[in-house]
Amino acid sequence: MVPLKQSCSAAGPLSQLKMYSFMGGGLFCAIVGNILLVVSTATDYWMQYRLSGNYAHQGLWRYCISNKCYMQTDSIAYWNATRAFMILSGMFCFAGIIAGIMSFAHFSSFERFNRSFAAGIMFFVSTFFVLLGMAIYTGVTINFLGRRFGDWRFSWSYILGWVAMLMNFFAGIFYICAYRMCECRRGNGPR
Numbered sequence: 001m002v003p004l005k006q007s008c009s010a011a012g013p014l015s016q017l018k019m020y021s022f023m024g025g026g027l028f029c030a031i032v033g034n035i036l037l038v039v040s041t042a043t044d045y046w047m048q049y050r051l052s053g054n055y056a057h058q059g060l061w062r063y064c065i066s067n068k069c070y071m072q073t074d075s076i077a078y079w080n081a082t083r084a085f086m087i088l089s090g091m092f093c094f095a096g097i098i099a100g101i102m103s104f105a106h107f108s109s110f111e112r113f114n115r116s117f118a119a120g121i122m123f124f125v126s127t128f129f130v131l132l133g134m135a136i137y138t139g140v141t142i143n144f145l146g147r148r149f150g151d152w153r154f155s156w157s158y159i160l161g162w163v164a165m166l167m168n169f170f171a172g173i174f175y176i177c178a179y180r181m182c183e184c185r186r187g188n189g190p191r
Helices: 013-042 077-102 115-148 156-188
Strands: 047-051 054-058 062-065 068-071 152-154
Touching: 013 077, 013 115, 013 156, 047 115, 077 115, 077 156, 115 152, 115 156
Parallel strands: none
Antiparallel strands: 047 054, 047 152, 054 062, 062 068
16 A cells, blocks of 8 residues: 655656756746845945935945945834845745755655745745835835935846845745645655
8 A cells, every 4th residue: 555645756757857947946046036135135226316416326224425335324114124124035035945955855754844835935925025125115215215316216236126026936936836746746646
């Protein structure tokens, strides 16, 4: 008698290769997304503007005017919220990467816990946190700072945040697809 729960490694080599391809694609997207999250959060080019005829730019941590940078010492709620959501997103993405790497290994003690599914969920949570942070920053910038500065635009650090969100989303999709392939093979196995 064959047990009801079979390992994902018990399927044919072609379907196992497809599953590993999804996991590899998801891992690639997640690593790139996490790097972009860190770069986006740490750099000072979220917004560029002219202030009293001088070129200036700001990020989540510092603002720079006339090639001199200063720490943002004001505790403004939207900056704090954006910072917090970006940091939480990076932490969930990193945890998802660890779970994603572990999903390549088959440990018998983790048979009830599917690491591909866990990695996919962590990447979706990371995506949600980036979306919240970017939406807060975008809304406040357009409604408040956009009116304060006449000649302004979003810059490359801000754009990297949106690209990181997409990369985390696709990483989640890839890992959920790998999980679904594993579950379909478990359901189609002999009983």
